[in-house]
Amino acid sequence: MTSQLKQDDSDTSKIIVITSGKGGVGKTTSAAAISAGLAQRGHKTVVIDFDVGLRNLDMIMGCERRVVFDFINVIQGDARLKQALIKDKRLENLSILPTSQTRDKDALTKEGVEKVLNELREEFDYIICDSPAGIERGAQLAMYFADEAVVVTNPEVSSVRDSDRVLGLLNSKTQRAERPGAEPIKAQVLLTRYDAQRIARGEMMTVDDVLEILAVPLLGIVPESTAVLRASNEGVPVTMDDPSAASAAYMDAVARLTGEQIEMRLDFDRRPGLFGRLFGRTA
């Protein structure tokens, strides 16, 4: 499979929000992995950190020492967008727009966010918005202009409940929801920290359980994996790190985001031989 073929999405860029409500479920990890995956597939991609005051995307992307200007500086006119965008050193199609570590969420304005997004639309195929946890201003602005949403969910009661709440907001408090005649946001669930063994023992809700409750399509299943912490330790998006069950799952999800039909895989348990198979398929 040649990955450098760019699909004909040059005329319409897509804004995708990575959101969840609950914190710690893997939003930033997923935003980093998905945007790196899109860039690897040849799409011009930018990932924006909306978590004002708690900047972390820069660390997960490994560009924390290169931040000079940020999203807030651009919104407030203190810097131009080009100055704030950090080009990834590993993938030429990938850029990062970090947020401010010192300001608070009130520095984000709807008009400011819209202006920056419109400017980014001219250059990028995919604009990935990494939402903060919660459902307040930062999270609402991260989702407001989105065309699609990836709702990151763990198979656990509080995460599923919060995802349900976020799905409600996506259908009511966004531009697509408010605009008469607009297509609703296409929301999909990305199930992370999936543990096949615990599910087999009846200790964890199954994929079907979660989907039955949330009633939205599934984008992917990311197994619990040591590769995720290792990648964040090193500042490498999971999809750019050594092949693992998690990176394979994220690459599948990325392919589905771009419209490919890929069968959902569930055989992620860590049997010997699995890594061999993964090395084989990601080459």
Next chain:
Amino acid sequence: MFGFSLRPRKTRSAQTAKDRLQILLAHERSAGSGPDCLPELQRDILEVIRRHMKIDKDAVEIKMDRGDEWSSLEINIEFPSTGRA
């Protein structure tokens, strides 16, 4: 399959999680007015009753029990017995 089947099987907590979520979310989705609904109801009820009898501000107690098949709303109103002055 690994020979651990001697241990007594624990209840499947995943099913409990699913059941609890389904009940809770059915209510959260339908309750459009959200968390402010019950305090408002309490205030309104208090106001109506006060038109007819003298009761204390804290005399109305509202309890909700959300069930699978049906839910119950329990309203308790305390007022001074007629025997008292």
